[in-house]
Amino acid sequence: MIRLYALACAMLAFFALPTLAQEPLVKITAEIATVTVQTPNGPVEIGREQNPDARLEGDWARVARDCPPFCIQPMTPAPGVTTIGELELLELLTDPAAMVIDSRTRDWFEGGTIPGSVNIPYNEIGDRLAELGCEADFDGWDCSNARKVALFCNGLWCGQSPSAIRVMLSLGYPADKIHYYRGGMQVWRLLGLTVVQP
Template identity: 30%
Template structure:
């Protein structure tokens, strides 16, 4: 009787992780959880899924040890099982896809590139300029995500409120916008809208989860 070798056992477990990642809804749920812990109810609203469908996808992610669950009263809260590792894995998956899958490259060029062709600001550059007080950092995520965690000294103006709150942004120095991650359209749309109104604005190279996963300083409300 043949026995499973240690290598084969490891590959079988890795394959289960890869299988858990093999659905667009589950990747989106991981993006939302990268902003902070959420209940099934909250996640179903954010991902535009039914409660039952959201719960089923979360159970698959949980079995693969990509998320953890904790009951609080009547609700079950989910969070990433290791922010740095899960966020890093998704980032590498995106980079691999952009390099090897032509359709992804076209979407990145046609949609994201059309909204912002300028080179984004790196995390290291932004951190240095933050300490020197040279930029205003703009977080365009919803308020509850901002409250869970954000970049130091960031100003929170959700994209839906940007038009009526332009007076809160300085015109005498550069604004750096960020949101949920490299494929989050909020910061792209914010940059496009602000440039048409004469602001000097660029994007951060990715988003809050990648900043946090890199061990850079973050703040929270309360």
């Protein structure tokens, strides 16, 4: 009977192990372990890297880039635009009324992006405002029904999203509907957050 009880306890511990292992040790915040976002390919769970030995590699580990063009960007790319961090970006990713835009060129986007983001390259944004709720009119664009958006690019040294934001503003997009994730892909990767291939 004691052997049977010990065997039952061992089996219970064995089958409970995967459940215990599923709880991430490295969370997004003390209260939030993961966030699920909807993508065209279905839901994706955003979490943080669990390997304590993980390091940035390749281009993401570089600290020196030629300026220009890779110059440190201002905290706010234009008056009225709100600069945000990762937690605010996660909120926007789960808001069906908002759109998160990866404003990098297609080659950068294809190398990995933030789940739930949409690629509208900075050099195409002026022609694609209809995707953001603006309507073409005789004077350019009517953006009175514009969506809340967040733009990002490669990081603190990348000018692609600030350039896109300035184009949007020049075409009438309301500044109070634009958010700028300044940390971009470099900080997102540095924090070990989920990256997907488009």
